[in-house]
Amino acid sequence: MNKEELLGFGEMTVKKAVSEGADQAEAFLYEGRLLSISVEKGEIKKAESIVEKGIGVRIAIGNKIGFSYSTDFDEADVVAKRAFQNARASPPDPDFRSFPGPTEFTRVERLFDKKIAELEVKDASELIKEMVESAKVDRRVYSIGGAFFSTAGTIAVLNSLGTERADSLTQIYIYAYVSAKDGDEMSSGYEFNQGRHLAEINPKWVGEEAAKLAIDSLGAIRIETGYYDVVIDPVAMPSFVGFIVSSAANAENVQYGRSFLAGRLEKKIAREEISIFDDGTIPGAYASVSFDGEGVSTSRTPIILNGVLKSYIHNSYTAGKAGVESTGNASRSYDSLPSIDSHNVILDAKGLETKREELLDLRRGILFKETGDRPNLANGEFSGLMSSAFLIENGEVTKGLKEAGFGVNLLDFLTKIDLAGDDIRQVGSTISPSCRIRGMRVAGK
């Protein structure tokens, strides 16, 4: 379905809801296709073509809010009615101000690639075959897994205040997960590419790098417990920088007192050389969008500017409660109410930038590649396990590390960064270089 058709359904629904007696009504519609191919043991295992679609309707009667959704656009008037009934049943929300009115129209370019929308499963299978072949670098490569995902979809958001936005978006993601085996010992390596355009994918590189990581992780050792200088790779940065914006600076978490960043606006919380931005407006970027889940135009929001906490990220509800403008960070699917999430998160540490080799120039340190862990939102304490890490000896990355636990507070992280690399990479939403932290607690044997 194209933008106009979705807007048409939306408009009808909003009108219906208003005629039922709603003071304000909003419709969010999505229709898209997900194409995926998975690989197991080096061979294509399954291919999927999934249509996702639905409509969600939000109603306000005074400051009583109700919501309903359906996968069936033809039921739009039933959905409007159910949302209206839910609003009636709901007690008033004293913090609700209004759905957002129209914002200045801005359009972020290059978020849609026709090549992805029209991609045939055959073409996708060629990409993934190339990835698998290039992972066969060594006899110790034991098993190659991975997957390809692409989505192409259209979003429409409308409300009775005159907001009316629609756009089509594409995304693509490919990853390899390679295990290596040497004798009884096993290890694994993971690498990926992501983007909004087909051209951003390099299957050969993904396969080779995942295999290399798996092989390099063989012969992993346990390290003695102590304080180490740690270089955090961009791949681990979503758990640090990404988390700071999407969770800790999330206005909902702040307003409910769940976040360690509550009450710290205008306070210095990082080194002066550090700035962090939330930016939904970068043309072509993975986490850019022209408007958010409530139809508000996105923007570039300084979260930390020269070390000082400047802003949280908002949707219209938290913005209304705080008496500020929405930053355009409403996150949404058709079957849920708006929450808050970051767009592209950018760590800007230009004042500390140097070559990656200089970062690694440590007599004895650790290269921290990945963790499945996340920080404690309430106090910023971040402890857990490095799922992929390497020992650095005399400036060289030497051995893999196993069972290396780590502990650092995110506020310490922001003040203890002593150097940043020139290896900026986007991982999920986070765009960051490697950063070196002096003296991080690492637990081993």
Added chain:
Amino acid sequence: MELDEAVSIGLELGADFIDIREQEILATSIEIVDGTVRTLSTGKKRGYGIRSFCKGAWGFSVTHGSSKGLLRKAIEDSVRLAKLSGSVKKERFDLEGRSYEGKAKTPRIEVPSSVSVEEKLKTAIEFEKSARIDERIKNVTVRYNDVVFFERVANSFGTRVEQEISRVNSYVFVYASEAGVTERAFESIGGTVGFEILRGEKAATMGEKAARRAVELLKAKSAPSGSYKAILDQKLAGIFIHEAFGHATEADSVLAKMSVLEGRIGEQVGSELVNVVDDPTLPNLYGSYPFDDEGTPSKRKYLVKEGVLIGFMHSLETSSRMGQECTGNGRAMSYSSPPMVRMSNTFITKGDWKFEELVEDIDEGIYAKGGLYGYTEPSKGQFMFKAEEGWLIRKGELVERLREVAIAGMTLEVLHNIDAVADDLEMRIGHCGKGGQWVPTTAGSPHIRVKKMTFGGLR
């Protein structure tokens, strides 16, 4: 179109096997934050998931339309995708399975769809109030969810299964703070049941229980790091057995060579005190179901008996490939995802120790409790979990309360190091994520004692 006809079309188009699932999902969710209703949502999803199999590879398509034309197109898509994958496949296999017929409805007294939203709201608001035990409680969130699934499954083996599954859950999350320190705790309840589960004592005291713990944690110290003798409580040991061990017994991960348990059936994988069971037939538990989403009847099975690995969990595919009996663990999040091998209610069975006896013998150790989340590396058999809280144990006594304890280690080492299993089995609800699909599960265990465990803390 009847499902019989859909299956015939798939076979005519050249699929070696085809199954089709028709689902209607009715759901209500409520979120209350600090007394304000932030979400009151009701919705309906309806669609078909069509899976075809050709020469060892799968195609899957999803459609929402029930018109003959849309359904036919989705069947064609599914078979085309399977043929494309199958055409390049070197490792081929045939699917084998029995056919089942049946109709089932999970037991419930009050079907959630028959209870008014006003009543559901009132109950959730009561939960929120019960957590307000003193002024240190800063933030209380209550979530309520119910869902009724109507499902029909038909496949080309002749399976024709219909079931109606009703599930209810509720969570209370509490943040307490005092003198600049903030701590959190949560409690949950849920089951494959009706609304009646929220009318009991356990539901009514959930908020207060979480609140008391959050307040007590305000005085807790950071956990030490290093290697200690450890006791894990039911919740944490349950998470351990689900995440670190259970996933490794899912036959798809074994076949993908992503399991540390590959080739170890019949081997001693843990101490003789350890028995592990997966049982979707237990009445009312959150991970229970009459049939899996491939139409296979559910059954109870031992994964580990007296420390010996007995078997893996299977779907139609993995049982065919490994020549073993299908265990009825093929589950999908909804019609829009294909079934995968998944756990149901997975637990360590009870032993004969008393909790006090576990503590008595420890000179210096840590008692780790609750679980916030976890992470595993299945091919390495490595794990990390974040426990909600803990206690320092000295000379057989719990002496000091600890906050946020991280445990890490090698799964099989830990299973071998279990030297005592208590008699106090408890089960907790969870939502297990795998391959982007979330399914309801429970995980459980009695208190267990581990001779040596790695703790990663801040001090």
